[in-house]
Amino acid sequence: MKSANLLEVKDLHVCVEDKEILHGLNLAIGYDEAHVLMGPNGTGKSTLGYAITGNPAYTVTGGQILFEGEDITALPVNERAKKGIFLSFQNPLEVPGVTLSAFIRSALEQKTGSRLRLWDFKKKLSETMKLLSMDESYAERDLNVGFSGGEKKKAEILQMLMLEPKLAILDETDSGLDVDAVRTVSEGVRLFRERTHGSLLIITHATRILEALHVDAAHVMENGVVVKNGGAALVNEINENGFGSLK
């Protein structure tokens, strides 16, 4: 039986290097929904993203993370990814020696458990790159090596579109991007929603990326917990009045 919620975070406590960042955080994301997570800098938004993804540097000291009703709190990173959790990194790493194409293909093969037909894969990759206005040459370039900030973010969205996760966490995906890049990335995110109907958790403190998107829910974080939940209107309220207005 499918659970009501795709993701449930219950009373989550997370520590990094002996310092507790999340102090009993609660959050629920349904199937096929776009959620926005906002909050001042340093409040733990990225930490939540890492914790859901399972980064071992972030220790869960209390609470649970449920994905499709299953407790994944102790599950290793790659298992969670195979179940359909995806994180678009704020600062994507450079991996010299491994091409963008090889990286994505390998991830897809892990997910399906079988080898992909090269021709099919290359075709799909090429089409998706076109949708994101990414030059084809990037496919054979070493992953993120020498990519500009915008290109790195596009590469993350490309991965998202190719891997088709159930839940995509976008960590400050629009930060540092120029107007055109934001438009392209937004388009990519919209496509993801349209084709895959995956859910989104968009971590942001700017909101340009949301302009083309229908937002189902918004959450505001402060000091390691969620302090307010609302609909799309909450986003506008914060934009107009700042975080102080919540008090």
Next chain:
Amino acid sequence: MAENKEKTYVEDVDRSVYDIKDVEHDAYRMEEGLTPAIVDKLSKEKNDPVWMQQFRLQALQIYHELPVPDWGPSIEGLDMEHIATYVRPNTKMQNNWENVPQDIKDTFERLGIPQAERKSLAGVGAQYDSELVYHNVKDSVAAEGVVYTDMESALHGEYADMVKKYFMKLVTPRDHKFAALHGAVWSGGSFVYVPKGVHLSIPLQSYFRLNAKGAGQFEHTLIIVDEGASLHFIEGCSAPKYNVANLHAGCVELYVKKGAKLRYSTIENWSKNMYNLNTKRALVEEGGTIEWVSGSFGSHVGCLYPMSVLKGDNSRMEFTGVTFAGAGQNLDTGAKVVHIGRNTSSYMNTRSISKSGGISTFRSSVVVEKGAKGAKSAVSCQSLMLDSESRSDTIPAMDIRTRDAAIGHEAKIGAISNEAVFYLMSRGMSEEEARALIVSGFADNVSKELPLEYAVEMNNLIRLEMKGSIG
């Protein structure tokens, strides 16, 4: 007022100091002069316990067996015959102030060394009141429970067994030829013992232990910091130390026990005729830390590679060094580390400067043994060439035998940036001042780790070196 010259051979030694280029030595001639009889007499004069006397003789044997190293700077100019003479017992190798080279005297002047200290630094005559100062320091640290005494006294009395247990077990006579020589003719030096949990509030300085006889040439320093204790020991000073016989083959053995911390700072500025072949080694137990801070300025030839053995789990080593090789100098310096325990870490940050034909070599060795899982090591060395007469060589080596290690290394070499000089000059500095300031800044990795008065001295030294006023 002239003091008496003790022996006529002092004149021979003087000449050899000036004529050092004319003296040719090969490996065979090095053996001459040092006989068991001499070592025996030395031992008797020092009132050595029996075990030490035997130790010296065994070390002498090893010295004769071991070859001169086939790498590193040439030590052809080493005056072994006179060293043999020098270590002869009943030597009152007192020189005459008139015989001290003028450049040394000029340096004292420029560095503002107090008159009274100049003679002791130059190996001339009796002590003035450094003995007095030494006693005061000794008493004040004793109040905190720290034992600080000279090595000879430590061989007898309360700590005799401790000394016997540790003496030349870390640096053994078998290590290399000059360690063996040291084992045979060592004289003077300090013994420090910091009991468990004691944190000495002031840095301990070896400067006060200088004396005319031997003037620290073969001194042995043995420091034991017991569990949970900490100590900052400062050796040397920026004033040039002048010796009639031109070898410094000292030895420093440091034992850092569980959870203890030792910072060992050195500014070496031996006079420009000296061969400085010092051997320093630290053994670090579980959770212990050794920090080396090292400024090498003097000597004609220097070979200095403080070595740390990270034996215990979670032990750490940090090495911060600067080497300045000027005209006529060949300074081969660096550091060595061996990772044995688990989760050990080592950091090296060195800067070297070459000027006016000086040769500076950075030489390092990072060894991570198979069982040293979780080892981390980062080495960063930067070299500055101030002209094209000089040389700067970087010779690092890493030997890693476990996959569970993260090792990083980076080195850079280059000249002073013309843009930087231009910028400083555009603010009113002369080119010379600008370059001196840049070089001082380059050496700040060390100066900021030293107590203020040493940092100031070091910067003065750099300024003098840059002006070419020394040697």
Next chain:
Amino acid sequence: MDTILVNQLPVRTWNRLGVNATALPWDQAASRELEQTHIAAKAGGQETVRLSVQGEGEYSEKSVVVDAAEGSSVTVYEDLRSRQHLLVRTQMKVGLGAKVRLVQLLGTEQDAVLRNEVSGTCQQEGSVELLQVLLGRGDVYTDSRFTLKGDGSALTADMGYLGQARQVLDMNLVVDHYGKKTASRIDASGALKDAAKKIFRGTIDFKRGSSDSAGSEQETVLMLGEDVVNKTVPLILCAEENVAGNHGATIGELDDDTLFYFESRGIDRQTAENILARASIERLARAVGDREIEEKIINGLNEEL
């Protein structure tokens, strides 16, 4: 049977480290000399040569001489497969403004030993591009020496390797900068599995008079086996003020951040390690720009793993 000293470090260091040189048993007398290959390109000309060398008998040696006249461009693909003991010497004379590209696929069968010696001298504005891929299961000793004699001459050297089983990969590379405005870039990357043993000595030597020159050396070693041994000796020797030299080395296993990135895409550690183990070699294979060689390399790699 003689014992020869190969891969000597230009400046000796502590003997205990065992990096000053390597002593190798080699029967010089028994060595059969194979026919010499002479490759010459005339002024302004172009030459592309493919060479496949396999040893003959227990010991054999081959000499390749490349003569690139002024303004010429030469590409040599050498596929060196040692069955037993093989020594291949490639000497390059690079004339004024000439370019020589040497691509070497160094392979050995189990229990075979390959000795590879490369030397090159560049005149003014001459350049050498060296690509070396070390595969196979036997031991490889490779010694490359370059002299950047003429002003503006340059060297780039890219080496990739995958060490396995009890293989010994013993490398030496020396670049002497004599001319002004000379440049060198060295990159050695690879992975070591099982109980492979690798030593890389890289020396950049700025001679007096080589002002405005630059040299950089980078090494990345991925340690994947429980019994691997890695020795890295990156030397910079300098007698000239106006130069810029740097080297960097990174040694260790798959780092946490990179591992997390792979895992976040569903790729487990083992698979990630395999991908990265192949990475340096695959990258070089692509850089060759020649389908035939690229295929040979990838096939060789697939055979290994």
